Amino acid sequence: MxxxxxxxxxxxxxxxxxxxxxxxxxxxxxxxxxxxxxxxxxxxxxxxxxxxxxxxxxxxxxxxxxxxxxxxxxxxxxxxxxxxxxxxxxxxxxxxxxxxxxxxxxxxxxxxxxxxxxxxxxxxxxxxxxxxxxxxxxxxxxSYYKLNNIIANNTFVEDREEIYYIWDNFYDDENDQCEFYLTFFVKEAEKYLRFDENHIQKAYxxxxxxxxxxxxxxxxxxxxxxxxxxxxxxxxxxxxxxxxx
Ligand SMILES: C[S@@+](CC[C@H](N)C(=O)[O-])C[C@H]1O[C@@H](n2cnc3c(N)ncnc32)[C@H](O)[C@@H]1O
CATH class of the missing domain: 3.40.50.150 (Vaccinia Virus protein VP39)
Known part of the structure; x- marks a missing residue:
């Protein structure tokens, strides 16, 4: 991770x-x-x-x-x-x-x-x-409910001008885990720099x-x-x- x-x-x-x-x-x-x-x-x-x-x-x-x-x-x-x-x-x-x-x-x-x-x-x-x-x-x-029903298999996008970010989620049913694929575009000078992170939360x-x-x-x-x-x-x-x- x-x-x-x-x-x-x-x-x-x-x-x-x-x-x-x-x-x-x-x-x-x-x-x-x-x-x-x-x-x-x-x-x-x-x-x-x-x-x-x-x-x-x-x-x-x-x-x-x-x-x-x-x-x-x-x-x-x-x-x-x-x-x-x-x-x-x-x-x-x-x-x-x-x-x-x-x-x-x-x-x-x-x-x-x-x-x-x-x-x-x-x-x-x-x-x-x-x-x-x-x-x-x-x-x-x-909660299990939130990770399964609100966050899971959903994509959230936020456009803040200086930061543009996409939060794409995938639910792994076998392991009851929610995987978050985060992509950030951050404005620096006149360019947007991209970086990515993957997070995993367990649904208990x-x-x-x-x-x-x-x-x-x-x-x-x-x-x-x-x-x-x-x-x-x-x-x-x-x-x-x-x-x-
Ligand atoms: C959602 S953030 C919450 C941070 C903070 N508690 C707050 O209220 O803003 C989750 C935090 O858990 C930390 N974390 C994840 N796994 C950890 C571990 N095994 N031991 C210590 N910190 C951990 C992450 O680095 C991150 O800072």
Whole structure:
């Protein structure tokens, strides 16, 4: 997979429809609802650090990591002024930070990038081992419904004058994976430079995630429709999980 390389430089521009402030408020609402006050936070797959920035401003003791050096380079520019944030290049399927945290986050469907069940098991085990007793794990996924019915076998085009981009998707029924073929044309001087990336997201059924969380010994597993405390239904697009050690 060739993902989040050159795309990293355009990520914040193309994701300007994502309201990270709302996302952060939702995390705070969860913490309030569960009457939990973490001090140390690990954000896995932090990307360009847009959510991390809110954590930094709230004075948590933060570690964030991502697999993509290019995404981290953008995150570094955004986060280097904060003294309470450590930025690392790590793989969530295989990390050992020699530290435990009160809260671990993995947001914006980053978990769907784990396409192999063994890797999912390893990730949840890693998270469990990096949590303090009673520590909390919050993450979300693109639902099976969304990947199958909205994104799958669909093509999206965005024309932003300086950036023209095509997002062509193919659904692999055998493996329940959605393949994204991204083509970007970026204006530089009077030319458009082209580059391509391929991403793969796994379509997980909610019960499969719950089953793997349980096998990693997580307890108090709650599942909500993204950004709410409502139950999920067949057409929920973003599913938010909360589990404790
Ligand atoms: C959709 S982006 C979300 C980024 C960020 N969480 C946000 O909210 O903007 C998915 C991120 O997951 C990262 N990622 C994918 N697989 C990973 C892995 N195995 N370990 C760590 N990061 C990973 C990618 O590099 C990318 O930055």
């Amino acid at each position: 060739n993902a989040y390389n050159n795309f990293a430089k355009l990520y914040d521009t193309l994701m300007d429809n994502v309201d990270y402030n709302r996302w952060y408020k939702y995390i705070k609402e969860i913490l309030n609802k569960y009457r939990y006050e973490p001090k140390t936070v690990l954000e896995m797959a932090c990307g360009t650090g847009s959510l991390t920035k809110f954590l930094c401003e709230d004075d948590y003791d933060i570690t964030c990591f991502d697999l993509s050096e290019e995404m981290l380079s953008v995150a570094y520019d955004k986060l280097r002024k904060y003294k309470n944030c450590e930025i690392l290049n790590q793989d969530m399927t295989n990390f050992d930070l020699n530290k435990k945290y009160d809260l671990i986050l993995c947001l914006c469907d980053s978990l769907n990038y784990i396409t192999d069940r063994e890797d999912l098991i390893n990730t949840f085990n890693n998270v469990y081992n990096h949590l303090n007793e009673d520590g909390m794990f919050i993450f979300d996924i693109n 059924k909610t019960n499969e995630i719950i089953e793997v969380l349980k096998s990693s010994e997580f307890k108090n597993i709650d599942v909500y429709e993204g950004f709410t405390f409502n139950s999920i239904n067949e057409t929920s697009e973003r599913i938010n999980f909360i589990a404790t050690k």
